[in-house]
Amino acid sequence: MPRSQGDNSGPTPLAETENRRSERATHALLAFLVVLLLALGLVPVQLSKRLTPFADLVGEIYEPAQELAWQFHVAQVRAFSRVQAFQQTQSAVERRRIRDAYENERATAAARFQELQQLLEVRLPEQLGQPDEQLELRLTELWDRAEDWHLHHLPLLAGDIGLQEWLPRVGTEQSHYDGLLNASQRLNEAFGERVAAYRSQVAQSDALQQRITSGLVIAGLFAALLAIAAVGLVAGRLRRLAREADGRRGDAVLARRETDAVLRATADGVLGMDLDGRCTFINRAAAEMLGRPPRSVLGMDLDELAFGDGVDSPHLFRKALDSGNASFTTDAELQRKDGSWFPAKISCRPMIDGREVRGAVLSFVDLTEIREAESALREAVRARDEIVGVVSHDLRNPVGTIYIAADLLLEVPLPEDKRREQLVVIKRQAKHMEELIRDLLDISRIETGTLPVHPTPSPVGPMMEDALAQARSLASQKGIVIEQHVEGVLPHVNADRNRVLQVFSNLLGNAIKFTPEGGRIRIRSATGDGEVVFEVADTGVGIPPEQIDRIFDRFWQLSEGHGGAGLGLSIAKGIVEAHQGRIWVESTPGEGTRFLFTLPAIAGTVPQVPSGALFGGVPGVGGVQ
Template identity: 30%
Template sequence: MATETSRAGADVLFEQAACGLLTTTANGTIERVNAMFCLWTGYTAAELVGKRRIQDLLTIGCRVFHQTHWAPLLQLQGSVAEVKLDVRHRDGRVLPMLFNAVRRIDGNVTCDHIAVMVVTDREKYEAELVRARTRAEAAQAQLAHSDRQKDEFLATLSHELRNPLTPMRNVTEILKRKDLTDPQLIWARDVLGRQVDHLSHLVNDLLEVSRFSQGKITLRRQVMDLADAVHAAVEAVGPLMQAAAQELRVTLPAEPVRIDADPVRMAQVMQNLLNNASKYTPDGGRIWLEVGAEGDEAVARVRDGGIGIPPDQVDHVFDMFSQLEPALKRAQGGLGIGLSLVRSLLQLHGGTVTARSDGSGQGSEFTVRLPLCRQAIPDPPLDVAPSGGPSGCRRILIVDDNVDSAETLSELLDFSGHQTSTAHNGPDAIERARQTLPDAIVMDIGLPGMSGYEAAARIRQEPWGKQILLIALTGWGQPQDKRAAEDAGFDHHLTKPLDIEALEVLLNAASNGSDSAAEQDG
């Protein structure tokens, strides 16, 4: 009785299963089928049992697969798992089904037990997954494209801002060389100079963001004293702090604090930290900078008594474009990228920077840590390039499509005792050079009609142009731009806005027959 009850229960489970169940002979003849399989295929059990083989219900292509793959696999390994086959419905429709089969042998009787599931919904789900993956890949590609556009925009913006900065800086240099006595003119000149320097710093930070994003930052490391970077930074921020009547107290150790670093980048790190301290310190406030060695680390601390950092923002001050306050509430401008650049530059050097504050109104402290270097600082080379300043009259051709830039640089060089002429496009530059045979040509790259690269190459091809000192002066300051200038025949590459002392060093070195080179990187 118990056996009969168990068999009856099994029959109920077979008939009411949520999947299609079949039993077939070894050649595929259906011996038993449940209600779900009949429901899915549109056949009755009477139309299937003993009258059809399972392969008879398949599409032609799947029948071939059944013969070449299904039957041999079932014969060899006794089971087949998760094989998708297309079943023809009684009304002609095609149903995708997932088949699982087990072969059992009872004495001389061989039978196959088959379970099937309709996978129409699964195929819809998989198709949606494919579409979702495609959309995600398209979105990722769009993000990458937007990121490249952002980098290109920042680089282009920096270039375009550098062009107007050049005549502005030239004018401030001209005014510095004038013997001004009017206090208002002297004040106006100093204000203009400070603001040009500030704007130049912002433009350079924008360019640095682009360089970091594209992985184009190259370090020129050497053993140096961290105090040298401090001196350069203090000199750079001096006018900004003087204008705000801020007091800067610098404490340096008696012995050098040696690090293996890029001197220009280390000066940039210290300058950005001091700029940040000045920006968030009220007029008349005090700022401290201390340098020393702690264990195996060089340590620099910049502390101020300014607005401080709220506790919930301490961990975010180094994020790109992070601001402690909305721009309208701050007395000093900023892009929120200076501290991010500090962190990135220090990471390239194997160093760190941390921020600490007791809260709003309690000031803040930034601590830089770098590995100490035990090597000695090398002596400076003996063949140092001559300092800036006039050293004989030179004939100089200035080529720039920005008329203000060309004329202000011409006026500035005239003050140094040089003879200058100007041109504003590539073809005119070549013709003017042919006529005047200048000792040096200071040439922009982005010129109408013919680029500065093409003009330089043409000049180098002329017998009279082989010995002319060619200096590229451009807003494009990436490493590939400098290589392109060198390939075109330029001797040197300067980046706008022009550092007149760097230009005078090159002119004086050439007039003295020196091979020394100087390069300005904005």
């Protein structure tokens, strides 16, 4: 049947045009949405790729280099402690042991430096495409400072110079060592600048990503008004995939960093803590320092594990969690399982997964050796200052007297008797100087274990008579009576006669000095258990109980104004102990003081005397302690 004029079964040209326009608009919208979605997914990926070289540079170069630089620094600190310990001893065996330990520390430092040099001079230029001249300069400066310091004290370690020649160089030694520490600090600061630059790149990348993402989201919202369901579905899927990828990448980076930290920090104690402050990980070094099996500490509270019951911790763990990204360092005392304590430097920083804080990592270093070295150094400086003070004080007066007497003899014509008086003054002061120098030499030999003692069989009676003969003249000037008592038949003693007379001289001189005019001094001897016991007792002022423990310390004096260098009793103790004897003191303030010492008797000639029967049962005599 023929088609009527109004019949139109196909689309009109206008409809076709509209369809084409709609189709083109739909295609454009879909294309825009596809581009928008691709941009939302690709922008973070591309920005992450931009940061990957920086992350690799930090993780593979700068962080390992910082760790190696720290190990090099620690080895130099330990080497410094060895040098200080070397200065404190004169024992050849101990010096060899210290030299060996020093060489080990130096070898460790050299190994760490070679590894550091490999990182900075080979691997770093490979990644950067060019050398980092500043880091290489800091590295060269660090090695030069280390070599300068080593060469400065090498003559001391090699035995080319003695301690007396070394003492004037102590200040220069410290200056070289400070230069080494400053060079190490400058290298660490250079590393810190590069890590900070990486963090700045990360911050800039995050800001750029945020701006781009914001713009794309605004555009996406405008387009999503037309296809909200499809866009929401696809965008949600892409966001989930991006979050999952970020999570997997963060877990991998965190796992790698934790593993690397454990492998690198074998010499330091490392503890992993959860958000409740309970231990989730401990390395072998921490377990050994705390004296605990690694498995037994898992789940323990930090305070219980390292600080003991009833002791406040430094709260580093809580500070690290509250800060979110800062690290905290302090010095504290840590407790071992057996209850003993040791000094440590503790650092704590949060453990972060993305933006989520998962806990904290606490690391610590045992400072026992460093504190001991610092204490030994302070003691050496104090001893040096004491010696210098004594010498300058006690030599100034006799030198001045000799100078005045000599000047008088040269400038003024004197009668013969007056000239002789001045010569006697010069001789007396010179003898005083000689005695002081002899005492200083004896103290030095006693401390180094080289005091010459030549024991021979010696009768007690004549030796005591000689000691009294030397002291009676001085005692008579103060009207002091010296009594001598010998209990029973005494055997010969195995002693260096001159050294024992020196002991008597110091003890009797001390008794005369502190006994008032008209007082009494008693010197007695008796046989003990395989030894002869000697006593020097006076009726002087006595010694306060709180001072008894210091009576044999060098340079110590009971009171000012009695003269002397404070070396006599310390020398007496050293001489007696060099004879394998004992010396001690008993005193009552206001009543007097008793010094007692023993010398070994010749075997086979000692009469049998009941223990405690000597001197009226005095404790410490005849074997009673």
